Every structure is written in C-alpha cells, then in structure tokens.
Amino acid sequence: MSKLNGRIYLFTFLVLLIAGFALSAGCTGSSGADKTPAATAAPTAEETTAATPEETAVKTPQPTPVSGEEKASLSGKGDVNASVELAGGVHLLTFTQDKADKSEIAVRTEKDYIGLTNLYNEKVADKSMKDGKYYWTQAFMLEEDAVADVEVYADSEWTLDFSFPQMINGIVPQTFTGAGNKATPFFQINEGDYNISIKADNNQLIEVHLMDYYGNPVMVDNAEMPLAYHEGAYDNVVTVKITESCNYLMNVICDGEWTVSIEEA
Incomplete structure (x- = not known):
C-alpha cells in the first residue's frame, strides 16, 4: 500500500469516528415515552386531618376566604x-x-x-x-x-x-346567644332533620336565617328558614330539613337579646 493511500484511509477513519461521537451525543436525551412521570405533590397536614369520631359524614372542604384579599x-x-x-x-x-x-x-x-x-x-x-x-x-x-x-x-x-365569617370545628348540637344583629360562625350540619330552638326577649322583631358557605339561604316555600320574620318576643322550636351536608351559619336579626340552639330532631 502506498503512503498516500494509507493517509487517505487514516483520514477517512478519523472522520467516521468523529461523526459517530457526534451522533452518540445527540441521542443522550430520553424520548417522550421514557420520561419519568411528574411527582404528585403530597397533601399538607391540613388536608389530611381526620374528622373527629363524633362526625358521621365527610366534612365539606374549607371555603376560601374572599379571594384572599386583606380585610x-x-x-x-x-x-x-x-x-x-x-x-x-x-x-x-x-x-x-x-x-x-x-x-x-x-x-x-x-x-x-x-x-x-x-x-x-x-x-x-x-x-x-x-x-x-x-x-x-x-x-x-x-x-x-x-x-x-x-x-x-x-x-x-x-x-x-x-x-x-369565622369557622369553628364543630357539629350539631350548637347553641349561640347574643344581642342585636349577629352572624354565627360557620359550623357543620349533616343532611337530616333538625330542631332549631329560638328565644328572643326585649325585642320588637326576630329573624333567623340559615346560609351555607356558598351563600345560599335555606328556603321553604320562598321563606328563609328557620324563621323568616316575627314581631315581638319569641320562644318556639322549628324543625328544618337539611338536604345537603355542608358548613352553615345563621344570620340573626333582632333588636333585643336572643338564644338559638340546634340539635337533631
């Protein structure tokens, strides 16, 4: 073999070797099928908190405060x-x-x-x-x-x-007392029938309205429950059917002092 041919073969071999390295470097990335799935975020401690033994239904998710804005x-x-x-x-x-x-x-x-x-x-x-x-x-x-x-x-x-509104980690039974207009905290009420005891003294009017945490009132025949409106003192028990387990509060409208209690019927 002549020296010229030997040099040509050596040059060709070096070119092919370099090209092979280049192709190998371009293939080091994984294909879409080989990608490792994204990790799933672990729930926070708040998300995994177990319900108390007394609770018989899964608690509804905590409502998000009004868009997170400051008061x-x-x-x-x-x-x-x-x-x-x-x-x-x-x-x-x-x-x-x-x-x-x-x-x-x-x-x-x-x-x-x-x-x-x-x-x-x-x-x-x-x-x-x-x-x-x-x-x-x-x-x-x-x-x-x-x-x-x-x-x-x-x-x-x-x-x-x-x-x-304030939220409490509470379920029925609950009792709230006050004077003047007040909104109770949100608390859990499961689906079922409930007796709501309402007493008002030293007053001209009394109203008690249930609201779920979406802002929906509990209505029966276009009247807000448990008490749409009453003039004068009041002492009575109203039975209300709750059709959805949820967090509820009660808006009390009264110019006197009042006590509202709720328990299972």
Missing part, C-alpha cells in the same frame, strides 16, 4: 357613601359605632343589593359591646367580583369592616 374597611361619622372593591362570595359585615343608635347599610353592585338595618333595645344594648364600642354583624353573598357602592346611615362615628 376591607371604611370609617366615618354620620352618613357616608363610598366604593369598596369586594370579591364574589360570602362576606361578613362588621359595623362598630360609638353610640347605640340605629344604623343602616346598603351594599349595591350590578347584580346584588343588600340592605341591612340594626336597632338596639336600650335594655340590652350594653350586651352588644366590644372594646368599649357597640357592634353588630351580618353575612351576605355577592355573585361576582365587583366595586360595590356602600351607603352608611348613622349618627355617631363608626367603622365598617368586610371579612370572611
């Missing part, structure tokens, strides 16, 4: 109109005032109107105080995110807060 607040003296950005869903309205005077609040959006009035009977007004001021609460629901027009009618200095 919205207004303050003023006398009559005020303002705009507040609120998320869709359930809200707790807390109104605090210096004097035990009548107060009225209206919340308006394109789809919703909520009108609330609070009165205090002089005999029981001091039972609705916190940090030296009079206060009342009510829960309500907005269908969607909105910039709400808020109207406040009051005589003294006041503060208006919007937040998410």
Whole structure:
C-alpha cells in the first residue's frame, strides 16, 4: 500500500469516528415515552386531618376566604357613601359605632343589593359591646367580583369592616346567644332533620336565617328558614330539613337579646 493511500484511509477513519461521537451525543436525551412521570405533590397536614369520631359524614372542604384579599374597611361619622372593591362570595359585615343608635347599610353592585338595618333595645344594648364600642354583624353573598357602592346611615362615628365569617370545628348540637344583629360562625350540619330552638326577649322583631358557605339561604316555600320574620318576643322550636351536608351559619336579626340552639330532631 502506498503512503498516500494509507493517509487517505487514516483520514477517512478519523472522520467516521468523529461523526459517530457526534451522533452518540445527540441521542443522550430520553424520548417522550421514557420520561419519568411528574411527582404528585403530597397533601399538607391540613388536608389530611381526620374528622373527629363524633362526625358521621365527610366534612365539606374549607371555603376560601374572599379571594384572599386583606380585610376591607371604611370609617366615618354620620352618613357616608363610598366604593369598596369586594370579591364574589360570602362576606361578613362588621359595623362598630360609638353610640347605640340605629344604623343602616346598603351594599349595591350590578347584580346584588343588600340592605341591612340594626336597632338596639336600650335594655340590652350594653350586651352588644366590644372594646368599649357597640357592634353588630351580618353575612351576605355577592355573585361576582365587583366595586360595590356602600351607603352608611348613622349618627355617631363608626367603622365598617368586610371579612370572611369565622369557622369553628364543630357539629350539631350548637347553641349561640347574643344581642342585636349577629352572624354565627360557620359550623357543620349533616343532611337530616333538625330542631332549631329560638328565644328572643326585649325585642320588637326576630329573624333567623340559615346560609351555607356558598351563600345560599335555606328556603321553604320562598321563606328563609328557620324563621323568616316575627314581631315581638319569641320562644318556639322549628324543625328544618337539611338536604345537603355542608358548613352553615345563621344570620340573626333582632333588636333585643336572643338564644338559638340546634340539635337533631
């Protein structure tokens, strides 16, 4: 073999060897079929918390606080109109005032109107105080995110807060007491029949309305249950059928003092 042919063969061998390395390097990645499946996130401790032994139904998921925003607040003296950005869903309205005077609040959006009035009977007004001021609460629901027009009618200095209702890790039976308008915390009520005992004294009116954590009222024949409206003192038991296991609260509208209890029928 001539020296020239030997050099050509050696050169050709080196070229083929380099090409082989290049092809090998381009194939080191895995194909789609060989990819390892993405890891599934492990549930947090909160998600795996077991229900207490007394509970006979799986608890409903915890509601998400109103879009996660921080509590919205207004303050003023006398009559005020303002705009507040609120998320869709359930809200707790807390109104605090210096004097035990009548107060009225209206919340308006394109789809919703909520009108609330609070009165205090002089005999029981001091039972609705916190940090030296009079206060009342009510829960309500907005269908969607909105910039709400808020109207406040009051005589003294006041503060208006919007937040998410309190939740308690409780089931039936439950008893709540108070004076003036108040919303109870959310608590678990399983499907079934329940007796709701309502007692009101030193009052002109009393209403008690069940609301689930989606903001839906419990209705029978277009009347909010367990008590749509009653004038004067009240002491009675109302049986209510709950058709869906869920977290519920009760909005109590009363100018006097009241006690509401719920137990299985």
